[in-house]
Amino acid sequence: MDEQFNFKKKYRNILLIVLSASLLVALASIFISRLGASRLWANVLLNNQLFLGLSLGAAFFLAVHRIALSGWQTVLQRLPDAMTTFLPVAFILMLLIYFGMHHLYNWADSDGSDKVIEGKKAWLNIPFFFTRLVIYFTGWIVFTRMMRKSSAALMTSSDIKYDNRRKIFSGLFLVFYAITVSTSSWDWIMSLDAHWYSTLFGWYVLIGMFVSSLAFIILLIWLLKHLGYLKYVRSDHVHDMAILLFCFSIFWTYLWFSQYELIWYGHLPEETSYYITRLKDFKVLFFVNLGINFIVPFFGLITVNSKRQPGWVAFIAAIVLIGHWIDYWLMIMPAAGGDKAGIGVLEICMTIVYACVFIFIVLRSLSTGPLVVKNDPFLEESLNYES
Amino acid sequence: MRNRNYISIFFDDEVPLLQAVRKLRESNEIITDVLSPFPVHGLDEALSIKRSRIPVVGFIFGAIGAILAFGFQAWVFTVSYPLIIGGKPFFAAPAFIPITFEVTVLFAGLSMVAAMLIRSKLKPDIRFVPVDKRITDDRFVILVEAADAKTTLMRVKSVLSGIQTIEIR
Numbered sequence: 137m138d139e140q141f142n143f144k145k146k147y148r149n150i151l152l153i154v155l156s157a158s159l160l161v162a163l164a165s166i167f168i169s170r171l172g173a174s175r176l177w178a179n180v181l182l183n184n185q186l187f188l189g190l191s192l193g194a195a196f197f198l199a200v201h202r203i204a205l206s207g208w209q210t211v212l213q214r215l216p217d218a219m220t221t222f223l224p225v226a227f228i229l230m231l232l233i234y235f236g237m238h239h240l241y242n243w244a245d246s247d248g249s250d251k252v253i254e255g256k257k258a259w260l261n262i263p264f265f266f267t268r269l270v271i272y273f274t275g276w277i278v279f280t281r282m283m284r285k286s287s288a289a290l291m292t293s294s295d296i297k298y299d300n301r302r303k304i305f306s307g308l309f310l311v312f313y314a315i316t317v318s319t320s321s322w323d324w325i326m327s328l329d330a331h332w333y334s335t336l337f338g339w340y341v342l343i344g345m346f347v348s349s350l351a352f353i354i355l356l357i358w359l360l361k362h363l364g365y366l367k368y369v370r371s372d373h374v375h376d377m378a379i380l381l382f383c384f385s386i387f388w389t390y391l392w393f394s395q396y397e398l399i400w401y402g403h404l405p406e407e408t409s410y411y412i413t414r415l416k417d418f419k420v421l422f423f424v425n426l427g428i429n430f431i432v433p434f435f436g437l438i439t440v441n442s443k444r445q446p447g448w449v450a451f452i453a454a455i456v457l458i459g460h461w462i463d464y465w466l467m468i469m470p471a472a473g474g475d476k477a478g479i480g481v482l483e484i485c486m487t488i489v490y491a492c493v494f495i496f497i498v499l500r501s502l503s504t505g506p507l508v509v510k511n512d513p514f515l516e517e518s519l520n521y522e523s
Numbered sequence: 524m525r526n527r528n529y530i531s532i533f534f535d536d537e538v539p540l541l542q543a544v545r546k547l548r549e550s551n552e553i554i555t556d557v558l559s560p561f562p563v564h565g566l567d568e569a570l571s572i573k574r575s576r577i578p579v580v581g582f583i584f585g586a587i588g589a590i591l592a593f594g595f596q597a598w599v600f601t602v603s604y605p606l607i608i609g610g611k612p613f614f615a616a617p618a619f620i621p622i623t624f625e626v627t628v629l630f631a632g633l634s635m636v637a638a639m640l641i642r643s644k645l646k647p648d649i650r651f652v653p654v655d656k657r658i659t660d661d662r663f664v665i666l667v668e669a670a671d672a673k674t675t676l677m678r679v680k681s682v683l684s685g686i687q688t689i690e691i692r
Contacts (some may be wrong), residue, residue, distance in 0.1 A: 397617045401609065438582070440574070522564055 138510075141365055143503035151193050155492035162485035171476055177236030178472035179483060183490040184233070185324060186348070188226040189219070190494065193349025194219035195280045196313060196342075199306035202283075208376055209370055210518035211508055215356050216289060218501040219349065220280040222494055223246035227273040233324075243330040246381050247435045249467060252331050252406075260327055268323060272316045287509050294511040317342045318364075328471035332410045336395045340466075343388045347429075348460040351453035356498070358450035365507060371444040372523040376444035379523075381453060385433035392426065413470050417477070425466055428459035461487065530676055531654045534663040537563045543686050544569045550682050552675075553668040555606040558658045581631040582636040592623040601624060602610060616681025662689070 154243045166176060196218035232285050237244040243260045253260070286302035289295075318338025326337050330331075354377050360366045399407045414422050435444050438451040469477040510516060540563065540583045547554060596619040600606065605613045615635065638655035640646070640675045680691055 307661050393617075393620060397620065403609070441577075 137288040137367060138506050138507075139367075140506050141360070141499065141502040143189040144522055145501050147499065148515065150434055151492045152494050155489055155496075158492070160197060162489060165481040169480070169482075171480070171482060173236070175476045175478075175482070177233070177239045177468075177474045178469050178477075180229070180236065180326065181233060181240060181463075181472065182464050182468045182483075183470070183487055184226060184229050184323070186244045186487070187476070187490050188230070188459060189464075190349045190352050190459075191220050191222040191280075191346035192313065193345040194318065194353065195223075195276070195283070195309060195349075196346055197349060198283060199309045199313070199354070202303050202306040205514075207514035207517035208373065208521045208523070210306065210512050210514040211366075212353070212357065212373060212377075212427045213287070213509060214502060214505070215353050215360075215498075215506050216349070217284055218498045219352065219356075221501040222497050222498040223273065223277050223280060225493070225497060227277065230269060230324075231266075235268065237265075241327055241330065243327060256330065260330065266325060266517040268319065272320050272452065275312045275316060276309075276431055279305050279312060283309065283345045285500065287512075288505065290509050290511045291505060292511075296513065314342075317345070325327040328468060329410055331406055334395055334399065334400075334407070334410070336391060340388075343384060343391055344460055344463055347384045347388050348457055350384060351379065353377065354381065355450055355457070358411070358446050358453075360507075361446060368499050368508075368519055370521075371446070372521050373518075374446045374449055375440075375443045375523040378437050378449045378452075380444070381449070381456065382433055382437040385429060386455060389426070389430040392429075418466065418470060421462060421466060421479075425459065425462045427463065428455060429463060432456065432459070450506055508516065524692060528669060528672070528690065530667045530669045530672065530679055531685065532665045532667065532679065532691045533655070533657075534665075535661070535689055536687075539687045540663040541569055543683055543688070546682055546686070547665065547667060547679070550678075552679065552682070554665060555668050556666045558662075558664040558666075560661055563663075577635050577638055579669060581635045584634035585627045585631035589623050589627040591630075592626035593619055596622060605638070653685065671675070 147421065165171070187366075190415040197216050198213060198220075199283065214508065228235040233240065241255065241260075243253045244262060246257075249253055265424075283302055285377065286298045286305065290302075315406075320340050321341035354374070357369060357377070359367060362367065399411060432455050433452055437449065438454075442448055465479065465483070512518075530545060534543065537559070540557070540559070544554065544566065548569070548571075548591065557566065557570065559566070567655075597614060600615070601613045607613075608615070611618065653659055654664065654666075655662065667675065667679055676691065683691070
């Protein structure tokens with residue numbers, strides 16, 4: 137039970153090589169193909185949002201299960217725990233947006249001639265935007281840090297007070313997160329189309345975050361099992377992760393469709409503009425998004441046997457992760473990139489750079505302690521879990 | 524004594540029940556049924572009962588429901604009775620989705636209930652006479668098939684000698 141992940145020099149070197157290679161290619165593509173600053177900043181925002189979503193989704197996963205006193209996920213909890221350590225880095229990366237404000241958000245340099253943007257000025261102005269950004273990240277970092285600290289205390293002490301403390305912080309995190317995930321998605325994504333609004337947008341982004349981080353946790357389980365760790369994580373645990381991925385993919389589709397149908401039915405010009413730009417210029421991607429995030433997990437994970445094979449579940453999870461990248465792309469790029477929007481070498485390489493940094497931070501955090509929380513009251517239940 | 528073709532073994536806990544099921548199967552006794560007040564983990568494997576095929580029924584009827592509902596709406600609004608609603612085209616697929624979804628769920632749910640009732644031969648006037656009233660409360664019971672009640676009783680008793688049973692009869 138004292139098994140510890142060994143972040144070997146070999147793994148570090150592989151990550152470093154991939155990172156520097158794709159960074160070089162990304163830089164080269166910026167200088168050679170002259171894609172323009174707005175597309176570069178849209179890429180930064182896209183990847184910030186995707187990887188921030190992975191860590192927030194992981195924190196949400198932990199908080200929900202702890203509040204519900206669920207036992208089965210206890211052997212896995214160090215993986216999402218490690219994913220939340222990316223939040224401080226995400227904070228710094230999000231602050232970088234300050235230099236790209238004028239390339240991304242057209243409300244940032246409004247001259248007062250646009251009546252709609254003038255009306256939203258109380259919320260959409262640069263000082264308040266960054267005040268909110270700091271508040272969001274302070275809350276997220278503090279609550280996840282406290283949860284991690286209590287977990288770390290449970291490694292050495294078997295005092296139940298640490299478990300109770302963790303539950304309290306989970307509850308506080310959930311309340312704070314439920315509000316801030318909505319408002320942050322209005323700030324960072326919805327205000328790209330400053331005229332447009334959708335009341336469902338926050339929940340849509342929240343579920344996208346949760347599904348993509350479930351997919352990442354599954355991939356992490358698969359990777360660690362492949363490297364010879366996590367022997368005690370059996371098909372039963374993978375089964376439950378697959379069930380969550382399956383049902384929350386359906387729930388994501390439900391929200392996607394609810395948002396689409398109401399706007400389609402209502403047919404109000406300020407609402408339909410969002411879908412018109414996406415359907416006119418990116419028709420293929422628009423339907424690929426729906427197919428990859430709904431049809432693939434739905435039919436790929438519908439039978440019991442398919443949910444119990446780690447390799448297959450990881451394969452579906454990888455596709456879903458790509459699907460949610462496309463989902464974020466469709467939210468951000470058509471609005472921010474303008475007529476230069478597209479998927480090219482830059483997009484792929486930037487995402488690989490971010491992914492390498494993210495994986496590096498997660499694996500380094502995993503290597504700092506045992507892979508299970510030894511004195512967790514639910515550990516025994518989780519080890520003997522049958523789904 | 525009424526001539527019976529089975530023997531019932533009573534337990535008050537699930538652990539000896541599982542042990543007994545394994546032992547009886549090892550000694551080639553035929554278990555007709557096991558009654559328990561709550562689902563016992565591992566009992567299905569111990570009895571080597573195959574997984575229920577009810578989900579397959581649900582999937583097939585759900586698919587039928589989806590096709591029927593979508594097809595019917597498409598037929599009504601394009602062929603049978605075209606109406607302009609809200610300036611939308613006649614074939615307005617997004618508008619059909621909520622009803623398609625509901626009919627899918629309805630078909631899947633009802634078909635699974637019906638399949639379960641048919642497969643377990645439950646119908647309104649069925650009568651069930653319990654071997655012992657306690658099996659409807661807190662007792663675990665194994666029913667073993669017995670062509671000749673007396674010899675089987677002796678055999679079962681010797682097989683289960685080390686296991687904590689309440690009663691064997």
